[in-house]
Structure formats: structure tokens, C-alpha cells
Amino acid sequence: MNSAVPGTTHDDIAALTPARARERFRAGERVATSGWCPGFTQANLIAVPQQYAYDVLLFTQRNPKACPVIDVTDAGSVEPGIAPGADLRTDLPGYRVYEEGRLVAETGDAREHWREDMVAFLIGCSFTFERALLESGVPVRHLTAGTNVPMYRTNRACRPAGRLHGPMVVSMRAVPADQVAAAVQVTSRFPSMHGAPVHVGDPAALGIEDLAWPDYGDAPVLADGDVPVFWACGVTPQAVIAAVGIPYAVSHAPGQMFISDVPEATWALA
Amino acid sequence: MNSAVPGTTHDDIAALTPARARERFRAGERVATSGWCPGFTQANLIAVPQQYAYDVLLFTQRNPKACPVIDVTDAGSVEPGIAPGADLRTDLPGYRVYEEGRLVAETGDAREHWREDMVAFLIGCSFTFERALLESGVPVRHLTAGTNVPMYRTNRACRPAGRLHGPMVVSMRAVPADQVAAAVQVTSRFPSMHGAPVHVGDPAALGIEDLAWPDYGDAPVLADGDVPVFWACGVTPQAVIAAVGIPYAVSHAPGQMFISDVPEATWALA
Numbered sequence: 001m002n003s004a005v006p007g008t009t010h011d012d013i014a015a016l017t018p019a020r021a022r023e024r025f026r027a028g029e030r031v032a033t034s035g036w037c038p039g040f041t042q043a044n045l046i047a048v049p050q051q052y053a054y055d056v057l058l059f060t061q062r063n064p065k066a067c068p069v070i071d072v073t074d075a076g077s078v079e080p081g082i083a084p085g086a087d088l089r090t091d092l093p094g095y096r097v098y099e100e101g102r103l104v105a106e107t108g109d110a111r112e113h114w115r116e117d118m119v120a121f122l123i124g125c126s127f128t129f130e131r132a133l134l135e136s137g138v139p140v141r142h143l144t145a146g147t148n149v150p151m152y153r154t155n156r157a158c159r160p161a162g163r164l165h166g167p168m169v170v171s172m173r174a175v176p177a178d179q180v181a182a183a184v185q186v187t188s189r190f191p192s193m194h195g196a197p198v199h200v201g202d203p204a205a206l207g208i209e210d211l212a213w214p215d216y217g218d219a220p221v222l223a224d225g226d227v228p229v230f231w232a233c234g235v236t237p238q239a240v241i242a243a244v245g246i247p248y249a250v251s252h253a254p255g256q257m258f259i260s261d262v263p264e265a266t267w268a269l270a
Numbered sequence: 271m272n273s274a275v276p277g278t279t280h281d282d283i284a285a286l287t288p289a290r291a292r293e294r295f296r297a298g299e300r301v302a303t304s305g306w307c308p309g310f311t312q313a314n315l316i317a318v319p320q321q322y323a324y325d326v327l328l329f330t331q332r333n334p335k336a337c338p339v340i341d342v343t344d345a346g347s348v349e350p351g352i353a354p355g356a357d358l359r360t361d362l363p364g365y366r367v368y369e370e371g372r373l374v375a376e377t378g379d380a381r382e383h384w385r386e387d388m389v390a391f392l393i394g395c396s397f398t399f400e401r402a403l404l405e406s407g408v409p410v411r412h413l414t415a416g417t418n419v420p421m422y423r424t425n426r427a428c429r430p431a432g433r434l435h436g437p438m439v440v441s442m443r444a445v446p447a448d449q450v451a452a453a454v455q456v457t458s459r460f461p462s463m464h465g466a467p468v469h470v471g472d473p474a475a476l477g478i479e480d481l482a483w484p485d486y487g488d489a490p491v492l493a494d495g496d497v498p499v500f501w502a503c504g505v506t507p508q509a510v511i512a513a514v515g516i517p518y519a520v521s522h523a524p525g526q527m528f529i530s531d532v533p534e535a536t537w538a539l540a
Contacts, residue, residue: 053324054323054324054327057324057327057328057331058327058342060331061327061330061331061339061342062342062351069331072328072331072332074432081332081429159351162344188539191461191539269458269461269539
């Protein structure tokens, strides 16, 4: 059972079209989207008032590994190009609302929080490359353990853009030493989904003092002989926007992503 | 002889560092940059007043094959991240200045035309993948002929962004039929330099009535058994900005690109 609705099985959520899944979220279902609509691209959401959109867009251009933008709405439009007919204010399972960087609401329906001039950014997420890793025989420890991926603030500064500046956040996946090369190869094929790792093997070099205590997500799962591998993480823009106190922002709730109509294979390089 | 300065040989321009080449352009040398500083990334320049920068940046995000942005300056800064110490107003051989879409000046020194709030976009160019094609044994006909690549407006609309809309412009290179696959493979490795072709083989499908009459550049060079292969072209944003009449813009003069400090290999995928 992977859903908040009684009687829903994993098979059900894997067989749904993205449009039907969005319909269920619109009707009120609150659930993590991992495992839903396999083969379709899921995305992080961050929406800001128009006057901050340039800084966010420039920040994503300057930090493409952490912020691989796959779609940007026109100001005032709630329908993204990657899912015609969808409504970004209602079609995710859950939302978080930030004022001056503080979390002020968590909701399943963002309509009352969605200002008229909001610009929404949809940012590639690691679900896509995790599936590709599994299909290549590379274990993904936190998926097996049923936990969230551990994420860490690093000592690497993002390239600033306007008012936005802050550290790069990375996610960590422990990979058997003899499969690190495969993990690099597989994820390199998905530059729009964070791409190749930014670092392999030495947490201290990234300023991570204790791997056991991530800044976000759950404690890491490592097996004997595993090497910690770090990817730029889509939490980076949210952390930066919160840290610098952009007056108003709406994001997806953790793990409750936007499911688009775009096949994941679209993003894979040969 | 490939230079405006007497006594300069091709070997000279191939041996210069990018910083030294920019110094010569700053001192007044007006010359096409093809063949200069091989191995270093050259870029298209388009600079607009700050109030138009969001539309341009969003347009590039929505049309990444035609507009692969490799750097964006802060408003008012003339020093790009890809060439610390450079001055974008003087360090290209030549510039064009547009008012309301009309060409109003062509100059070797853009300082008097550079408004204080200009934002400069540096966009990947095909020189990088042409070198890779040659190194893979794929002939590049217009280079052999010493002509400019032919470019065509197509019937494919770019995804609009704010005030910016217009057709995609493509460049055409004639490739021997048995090397088309190699040309696709080689250029796919450079997504930041226009990437894989957008079309192979049928000019009419792109709305090109007569291949012999390009909209920009020189007439095409085709050998027996060649197939026309089309790539999204960096002229697209300039054509769009001219067509919709952005009040003010500065670009590089045709073929007179910005030479950055970034090795071309940086952009190649494995």
C-alpha cells in the first residue's frame, strides 16, 4: 500500500496516466509520488511573484546541475507546457507556502495562496535517474530501505544571481565501489535531471562533517564497500530562496512532486 | 593569411591564448574568428537593456537547441564568467547595433553603444561541433569552400516568451549519406553547442522552398550523394529580437565571435 486512499494498490498507481493521477491529487489525495506513473517525468515546483522570476531564472541558468529547469510558466498562467490542461495550483498532492523564507502553510490546494502574477518553475528531479540506476543494476539504498534520500548543505557556493546566493545542496547515494563508474555513466545521460555526480568519495571535501547527520531527508544507508556519491540536488533553489528571504514562494511538499505528461526517455542522451 | 594585420599567419592565430586574441581585438583588429585559438569556446553575443533581459532569458530556456546559453552577465557588468578580465564592449573584433530591430551601426568598439544596464548573453556556436565533425572525419563543406554556412528561416515556430516570438533559424551542412549517423552522434555530444540536428533530409518539410537560396550566409555546397542536415542556429535569437523590434540590442558582427577562456572539451558529453 503506497497511497492514502483505501483499496489503492501499487499496481493501480503504476497504471494511471499522469492526467488521471493529477485528477486524484486535485480531488484531495495527499501522498508521496514516488512509484506513481513510472516512465513519466516528475518535477520539483517553485513558484515566485513575477518581480523575483528573473533572479530565479538566472540562478537556474548559472547553476544548471542543481537547478535543471524543464519548464517555466508565463506570469499568471497555471498551465505548464509539459502537461497541457493541468493546473499547477491543485494538481500536486501537497504544497508548502513560504513568507520571507518562513514556512507558513502546508496545503493540498494552493489556489488561495497563488498570487495572480506568480511564475512557476518546474525543475528536474532525481526520480528519473534513480529508475535508470536501478535498471542498470546499481542499487539505490534509500529506495530499498524505504527512506528519503539524505541531503547535505555543502561548502560549495552556488554562482549568485541578483538577490539569490547560497550553498549547493547535494543528495548522497551510497554505491558499491565497483559500480561507481556505472553510476556516473548512467546519470550522465540525464543532464536535465541533475546529471553526473558533482563529487565522489570524500564528504569532508564538501564540508560535510558527519555523513550520518544530513541537513534534509533521512539518515544514509551504506553497505560495506560502498562509496558515498554526491549529486547536485533540486532542494538547492528552495534552500536559497528560503535563506535570502524572498517575500513569497510556493513549492511542492517534500516528495509530493508534479507528474508531467513527458516521458522520462525524452531527457536521456544516447 | 587569415587576418587583417600584415605579417600575421594562420599559425600565429592558432597559437594565441584567448586573452591575447581579445587584446588584439581590443586594439582594433577586425577579423572573422574562425580558426583563432582552436580548442577554446567561441560564443555569439547578444546584449539587451535590463528590462528585456527576462524575455530573452526565458526565450533561451524555452528554445535551448537554438539558444544554448553558456553565460549571462549581471546587469551593468561587462565581464563574463567565461573570461575573467575580459570586457565585452571591446574584446570582440566587431559589433552590430540595432534600434527597433534596424541595424544602425557596425563598429569595432561598442563602448559608446553599451548602455549602463545592458545584460549580455553568450550563446554557444557551431564552431565547436564543426571541429568535432572534422576530427571524426565528417567533411564540413562550407569550411573547405571557404564560405559561410547557409542559414534558413523555417516554418517551425520557436516557443514564444513574453514579447519574443518567431521562426526557428537553422544552419545546413551537407553530409555524405553514409556519414549522417556519425554527424548525429558527434553533435549530440555537444548539447550546449546546438546539439543533434533538428532535421535530416527534407528541406520542404521545414518550409525551405529552395535550398540554393538561404536567408543568411552563403549558397550551400553539396557533393553527389550528400544529404542536407539541419541544426538549430544561434542566429535565431538575433532574428527574433530584430523581428519583434526590441528597442535596443548589441550583437557580434557576423563571424566575429567572442573567444572565451573555456576549453571546448568542457561541453562534450562522454
